[in-house]
Amino acid sequence: GGMRQRVVIAIALAGEPDLIIADEPTTALDVSIQDQILNLIRELCIKNNVGCMLVTHDMGVVSNVTDRVAVMYRGDLVEFGPTAKVLGDPD
Structure with missing residues (x-):
């Protein structure tokens, strides 16, 4: 699980955007994969100086x-x- 999200993140960054909007990027993933995806998004946004707007209903994700x-x-x-x-x- 999570391979599709990784591919979508790579495609999004290939266009060198100023902002990535991630709408429920961890839905239907188990907790360990959720953490990997969220860490990947965070690290890539920082590395590429890209803003990230995360849309989620998961307050655990928001707080972390x-x-x-x-x-x-x-x-x-x-x-x-x-x-x-x-x-x-x-x-």
Whole structure:
């Protein structure tokens, strides 16, 4: 599992983007593969100086991977800020 995600990440980076939008990149993967995919995304974005927007419903992923988080509810942005603040002391 996870080979398709790795290929998609490589294809996305081949175009030298300024931003990668990863929509639920770890859905249907077991936990060890999820960690590998998330680490790959993080490392490649840092190495290539590419921004990454991660779309997920998994708060574990959010807390372990992101620097900043935007919370949306019914299509509206309801909160944005540093991950630790938003998850630890939401408005």
